[in-house]
Amino acid sequence: MKKKEEHADGTSNGTNEYVLHLFITGATPNSVRAVANIKQICEDHLKGNYQLEIIDVYQQQALAEKEQLVALPLLIRRQPLPERRLIGDMSDTEKVLKGLGFYLHGR
Amino acid sequence: MPAKSKKHSPVLKQLSKSPTGINGLDEITDGGLPAGRPTLVCGAAGSGKTLLSLEFIVRGAMQFNEPGVFMAFEEKADELIMNVASLGFDLKDLQKKGLVKLDHVHIDRTEIEETGEYDLDGLFIRLGYAIDSIGAKRVVLDTIENLFSGLDNQGILRAELRRLFGWLKEKGVTAIITGERGESSLTRQGLEEYVSDCVILLDHRVSNQISTRLLRIIKYRGSLHGTNEYPFLIDEDGISVLPVTSLLLNAPVSTQxxxxxxxxxxxxxxxxxxxxxxxxxxxxxxxxxxxxxxxxxxxxxxxxxxxxxxxxxxxxxxxxxxxxxxxxxxxxxxxxxxxxxxxxxxxxxxxxxxxxxxxxxxxxxxxxxxxxxxxxxxxxxxxxxxxxxxxxxxxxxxxxxxxxxxxxxxxxxxxxxxxxxxxxxxxxxxxxxxxxxxxxxxxxxxxxxxxxxxxxxxxxxxxxxxxxxxxxxxxxVYLGPEGVLTGSAREAQMLSEVTGAVMRTHALSRKDIEIQRKRKVLEAKIASLQEEFESVQDQLNKSYIEEDLKKEIMEKNRKQMIENRLTKNAGNGKRK
CATH class of the missing domain: 3.40.50.300 (P-loop containing nucleotide triphosphate hydrolases)
Incomplete structure (x- = not known):
């Protein structure tokens, strides 16, 4: 469990198929839920096969314009291409998986 | 001292205004848009909303030293720069100087999957950052309703928009929010519910194939404003609104x-x-x-x-x-x-x-x-x-x-x-x-x-x-029995008058001569009568003198005779 988390937070080792960036706003309920949900989903479906970076937009406000942020929390799937964007607290697991293209890849 | 005088003047604090610098608009709004509050500009497609709001930002930056943020939900920054270059606004330069910030918000439903509860904090942070980075006093959101086409959850959007406008007020920026005109309401998404301080409606009407752009202030809380529809023009100088009616008849007059x-x-x-x-x-x-x-x-x-x-x-x-x-x-x-x-x-x-x-x-x-x-x-x-x-x-x-x-x-x-x-x-x-x-x-x-x-x-x-x-x-003109005489009729009349005058002078001179002549005749007559009289007088005189002479001579002769007789008688006597 711990190992995997390290993995998720750690640097890219070149083998991760999924590169995910989650933009949140501090400790708002939505953000907290989103972080918990996405971690759970990743653990359940992408074991060892992902790299998740959590970014607090409050800390890096200039990113908002650069990354075209509007609705938060936002998860961007950087890899594999094409880029996909998911907004919300990631509570709808079905949709998250669909958005990540997981089913497509899984099959 | 100034403080004292301030105390004495009981001027009520009025709504402060943020001048738009747009020809005529400040006159209609009695000074500009409400400062520190959001204003809704709505109108159909192509009615000039974007231009009006952009001009507000540019003029604010150039004329009133109020930096502004333009957040475009429709056009990309480059497109905007190009579109207003024809009006002589150099947005690139203004951006470089830190007076204007353009931000294009891209939102596309097909790229986004909604996976639960969310909010628009991203937009807030983005806008807040943009405002703070240049110290903006003015903000334009053009057209924020595009969010509704990009995001599904209307409930969240509405709540967030309400929060956004409140937040803008808190920030103290003068904002313009543009909205596309809806079927039965001013804007498609009913933005007028949230922005209640000032609402401006733009219209583009075509009658007899001729188009007229019109602007109307639907409401403006806490301020006097013109209520009519004012035509406006978009040309090389931007927007010009015409404050059409001066209600007062108090223009100065000249006796010159x-x-x-x-x-x-x-x-x-x-x-x-x-x-x-x-x-x-x-x-x-x-x-x-x-x-x-x-x-x-x-x-x-x-x-x-x-x-x-x-x-x-x-x-x-x-x-x-x-x-x-x-x-x-x-x-x-x-x-x-x-x-x-x-x-x-x-x-x-x-x-x-x-x-x-x-x-x-x-x-x-x-x-x-x-x-x-x-x-x-x-x-x-x-x-x-x-x-x-x-x-x-x-x-x-x-x-x-x-x-x-x-x-x-x-x-x-x-x-x-x-x-x-x-x-x-x-x-x-x-x-x-x-x-x-x-x-x-x-x-x-x-x-x-x-x-x-x-x-x-x-x-x-x-x-x-x-x-x-x-x-x-x-x-x-000549007014004659036949009416007004003009042109050749007038000239003929003038000629005939001249003729008449000549004739009259002529007649006059003839009469003069006649009189002269008569006088001469009379004078001649008088002279001859005089002569006659003189000759009669002469004759009378002559006979009178003759008479006198005769009388004298006879007297003389009688005396002579008397004398002669006396002498004869004496001689006779002697002889006797």
């Missing part, structure tokens, strides 16, 4: 008189001409010389070294200049000297209101003392008579406030004088000249009269209006 350029006409107007700042209407049927009168007036104005604008709706400037050459005025030199500006446009170029805005703008720019509109009747092609009238009322109001003398020409279609043909403006103008054809004896002549001229003594006479190579002149 200016010549009409036709001495005989000035003479009819009490010898001095029109009042400065008055409005003059010259009406008449086709070909009666209305344009010539207008050109003379323009010419006279330029000769006084006063600027004049000539708005021609019928002929091109070149045509007018050529035609006026033939009656001895050279308008080209005035144009070259910068005293005369000629603007020719077909009335159908744009709607009536746009013409008014255009005229306004040109007058504001050129600052003339005299304006000529030739002819106003052509404007009816783009509007109804009542519309033309209301436009002219506003134009006259404006010109009077600026102390500009205006001369309109109007074509009356009826040859029978009809006071109602002149677009109903005859009651508005200060002086009304009527030029009409007088047809008799197989020729057409022009007659002119002054229908009215407020505030001055003016002639009630019909004058014949003649156009010669040297210019215009007014000649007294």
């Amino acid at each position: 008189r200016i010549s009409s350029g036709i001495p005989a006409l000035d003479h009819m107007l009490g010898g001095k001409g029109f009042f400065r700042g008055s409005s003059i209407l010259v009406s008449g049927t086709a070909g009666t010389g209305k344009t010539s009168i207008a050109a003379f007036f323009a010419n006279e104005s330029c000769r006084r070294k006063e600027r004049c604008i000539y708005f021609a709706f019928e002929e091109s400037p070149q045509q007018i200049i050529r035609n006026m050459h033939s009656i001895g005025i050279d308008l080209q030199t005035h144009i070259d000297n910068g005293l005369l500006q000629m603007n020719a446009s077909r009335p159908t170029l744009y709607g009536l209101e746009m013409h008014l805005v255009d005229i306004h703008k040109k007058i504001k720019k050129f600052k003339p003392r005299t304006v000529i509109l030739d002819p106003i009747t052509n404007l009816v092609t783009v509007g109804s008579v009542s519309e033309v009238k209301s436009m002219l009322v506003r134009l006259i109001d404006f010109l009077q406030a600026e102390q500009i003398t205006v001369l309109f020409t109007a074509l009356s279609l009826n040859t029978i004088v009809n006071e109602q043909t002149d677009e109903g403006v005859s009651s508005l103008v200060d002086a009304w000249l009527l030029v009409r054809d007088i047809e008799s004896n197989g020729e057409r002549n022009r007659g002119m009269y002054i229908m009215k001229s407020r505030g001055m003594k003016h002639s009630n006479q019909v004058r014949e209006f003649v156009i010669t190579d040297e210019g215009l002149d007014l000649v007294d």
